[in-house]
Amino acid sequence: MMCGVSTSAEQEPAGSPLTLYLVKRLELAIRALLDDALRPVGLTTLQYTALSVLEASGPLSSAQLARRSFLRPQTMHEMVLALEKRGLIARTPKPDNRRVLLAGLTDAGRALLAGCAPAVAEVEGALLAELSPAQRATFREGLQHGVLALGALSSQRRSQEG
Structure with a gap:
C-alpha cells in the first residue's frame, strides 16, 4: 500500500x-x-x-x-x-x-x-476495430465504471477537504 x-x-x-x-x-x-x-x-x-x-x-x-x-x-x-x-x-x-x-x-x-466528426470517428474506429461487439460493450462498460468510481472518490475527497 x-x-x-x-x-x-x-x-x-x-x-x-x-x-x-x-x-x-x-x-x-x-x-x-x-x-x-x-x-x-x-x-x-x-x-x-x-x-x-x-x-x-x-x-x-x-x-x-x-x-x-x-x-x-x-x-x-x-x-x-x-x-x-x-x-x-x-x-x-x-x-x-x-x-x-x-x-x-x-x-x-x-x-x-x-x-471534426469524421476524424474523431476514424480514431475511435481504429481503437475498437479488432474488438467484437460484445468486447466493445464490455470495454465501454469498464471505462464508464472507472469514470464513475474515480469521480466518486474525487467527490469524497473534496468533501473531506471542505
Missing part, C-alpha cells in the same frame, strides 16, 4: 503494468492522434472535448464545464475566453443568477464539431 491507497498490482500477475498506466498510455495515444487530426481546424483535443461536452449537455458555467471536461477551473476559464473569441461559444447570463455566465455552442461551434 502506497500513499494510503491500495493498488490493483496485488491482483495482476507479476510484471504486468498497472491498469492506471495502461489507461494513461491509451489517453496519451488518443490525445496525440486527435491533436494531429484537429490541428488543421485550429482545435486542441481539450478544446474539442469542451465543445463536445457543451454539445451533449447544453449551456454550462465555466466551473461545470471544467468538471465535465476534467480540467482545472482556471484552465477552463482561459479556454472559454479563447473559444468565445473565435466565435465557437457564446456566454449569456444564467436566468436565475445573472452573475453566472453560461457557455453554449454557437452555430459556428456546431459546424466545426460536425466537421
